[in-house]
Amino acid sequence: MSGVTINNVKKAYGGFEILHGIDAEIQDGEFVVLVGPSGCGKSTLLRMIAGLEGVTSGTIAIGDRVVNEVHAKDRDIAMVFQNYALYPHMTVEQNMGFSLKLAGRKAPAIRTSVEQVAGFLGLSPLLRRYPRQLSGGQRQRVAMGRALVRNPKVFLFDEPLSNLDAKLRVQMRSEIKSLHRQFPTTAVYVTHDQVEAMTLADRIIVMCGGRIEQVGTPGELYEQPANLFVAGFIGSPAMNFLPGELADDVTSVLLGEQRVSVKAPGHAKPRQRVTVGFRPEHVRFCDSGGIHFKVADVEFTGANSYVTGHIGREQICASIGGRAHVKAGQSASIAIDPASIHLFDTTTGKALA
Amino acid sequence: MRRIFWRIALYTSVLLVTTIILAPVCWMFIMSVSSMTDLTARPMQWLPATMDFSRYRMLLTFEPNSPGEIFLLALRNTFLAAAGASILSLIVGFPAAYSFSRLPGRRAPLLYLVLSTYMLPSAALILPIYIALSAFGLLNTPFSLAVVYCSIVLPFVVWLLTGNLNTLPREIDQAAAMDGANLWQTIRHVVLPLSGAAIGTAALFGLLLAWDEFFFSLILTNDLRAKTLSVAIADFAAGRATDYPLIATAGLLSALPPVFIAFFLQRSLVKGLAAGSVKG
Structure with missing residues (x-):
């Protein structure tokens, strides 16, 4: 050996x-x-x-x-x-x-x-x-x-x-x-x-x-x-990516019309263009107050349902355990745990860490 | 109705093709058992009055200064030359084909060059070959004929074997290398056993190509020591009184060995020609 x-x-x-x-x-x-x-x-x-x-x-x-x-x-x-x-x-x-x-x-x-x-x-x-x-x-x-x-x-x-x-x-x-x-x-x-x-x-x-x-x-x-x-x-379905811009205090990013708080590292610059990544399995549906999400399609695979839809014009996918309680064409509200959000420098593609 | 029509058309064309192929052979057989007078009679007599098999016995009996001696010695010479060419070509051609098929490098133009020698007219080659053989004192032997026949058989063998080796997955060679086999062991234990059908086909075609050869044999041989069948038969025709039944008999008998071999190698032949079309 x-x-x-x-x-x-x-x-x-x-x-x-x-x-x-x-x-x-x-x-x-x-x-x-x-x-x-x-x-x-x-x-x-x-x-x-x-x-x-x-x-x-x-x-x-x-x-x-x-x-x-x-x-x-x-x-x-x-x-x-x-x-x-x-x-x-x-x-x-x-x-x-x-x-x-x-x-x-x-x-x-x-x-x-x-x-x-x-x-x-x-x-x-x-x-x-x-x-x-x-x-x-x-x-x-x-x-x-x-x-x-x-x-x-x-x-x-x-x-x-x-x-x-x-x-x-x-x-x-x-x-x-x-x-x-x-x-x-x-x-x-x-x-x-x-x-x-x-x-x-x-x-x-x-x-x-x-x-x-x-x-x-x-x-x-x-x-x-x-x-x-x-x-x-890595990961299936693949991670969702949305374009975003860090706020002046680098603690939040604008996703659609919704401001989402993130944990950016110290060297991140205010108003920096970033790519926001989050995995389908870290998306959850909430009753209200979340990011506006328009459902385009629901795929039921048995153990999971993959819900695809749009935030603004960007397409994303959400993976929900069991059956999803949304239907194609419906509007919904989603939330993403800030801890599971990844930030990437849009120009270099490298993770901000 | 349409189906019956097509079926009849199909069988008719099969019959037609078979007739075209077999008619000369049949006529040769009829000639071989006819008497000279039957063949020269007018009006034409299609079937002989009596069947006369004496020429078969004549050709197959070895007696000094008889057509039998000429025929049997020519048969031996043809066999030596054809088999020799076939075996030599395989010995040289298999490694060449393996190299073309497997080893890296820019050998592709060389492969086409090999083919181009195949396309050269024999008449262009005969003079240098004659002079070279004569310089070495190798004229008029079946063995030098075998070497010369390699110039016809070898390109063919290399092409056929290269094509067949290309259908053999490279991963099999590579797996052998990973198992610890060197080049010789890979060829000996893996590639050769898997090329059996192709080698059989190449050997057979080589044999047939050399068996029928006329031109080189005519120029490079001059007596019974090396003369091959094709030339011997032509000699039968060149006498003062041409014995047509004898020529027909010799032609028929000389065609028998290749037909016999082809019949028995048929399976391997089909496999070799179809290699790669069936998933291993």
Whole structure:
């Protein structure tokens, strides 16, 4: 087991730079999720750790060893691919034992290791089957088994659940989590799904446009997003943003016609243009005296209702537990807890904190 | 009513195509069992008076200074040249195709260059090839013929295999690398077993391309030691008194091995040509 240290890593294809200097420290045994919209460079970074892509500049170290020039096969890492990449002509047992066979282990020893991991993953009855005879979830499990058998220094996951249906995805998600609890090997996991990131990660690295936007625990990212991008990316439904202007005493902001008190930090300037962010789940409906809100649509999902509507001309969303007691077209009054309001500098996008 | 009309039209066209393809073969068979007088009689006699299979025996019996000797030696030479070309092309072509398909770099123009050699007329190549072979003392052997046939078969093999390897997900190679396989192990344990159908197809097409070749063989061989079937059959026609039934018999017999091989490799052939159209 060992950590991964990424030091000012850049990646360019031809003259086109897609990673602009990434720094990250992944601790030994930590489960880190790289998350971001497609094209942000998260998969490229993962493939660079794997050794499947070259490093243009900077260094990547696994444990104490800089691995820039080390071939993928000698890095002692295992990877689970999005499309599983099982060997179609090998049985489940051969798929899982392939790495041990290459390492020169004897057949009985390979069988013991494979059977142990298979038992753990519930694959024992499937060992003689070929990948084409398995369901998507089973293939996924074989791909994980193939990685587990190796007992590698680092696990890499490249969007491993995105080919599964929604129900299976949730189930596999918790299996991966409990697996990591039992085998606390360093893991780097790439996904574009922020829910997956929030539920799995010890720490999340949010990326956008080839840069790291913020690194933190799921709680930190949710509660203290460093900028507008992270604030909008983490959380579902996404955070609401409204343009506003701080009052002269910087203790309140004008939202629609309503003045809402906020806790601005000391360095905030009077009359500063700000973006006010608040999460749908922190909106509550009140009888009167709140912000005027015109309901446009109500979506009932079972446990929650998402109420979309407008404050002035800005569209926002509110998430209410259970059924909402408002209807489309109705006017309502809402309140937002000042403690859960986030303020961002409109020009830089950075959080005022 | 319309459906019946279309069905009749469909079967008629199938029948027509089959007839067009099979008619020459049938006529060749009829010729091969006819007597010379039947074939030269006027008015034309479509079916022979008696079936005469003697030429089949003649061609398949090895006797010195007989058409049998010419035919059987030519059969051997053709097989050596065609199989040799096919195997050599695979040995060289598979790594080339793997490199085109998998390794980074700007090789794409080279791939088109490979194809362009395929388009060069043989007549343009024959003189330099002849001079080179003659300098090495390699004229008139089936093995040098095999090497020369590679110039026809190899581009084809590289193209076919590159296309097939491109349909194989790269992640499978990468997974092998993560599992600790080096390039050779990746090819040996993962890529080769998954390319079986494509390799079978390439081998078969290579064999057929070389089997039918006439021009190179005509120029580069001059006697029984290396002469191939296509040239030997032409030689049968060049005598003073042309024995048409003998030529027909030789043509029919020389077509049998490829048909036989194609029949047995059919499954792999279809799989190879259709690779990628079916989700693995």
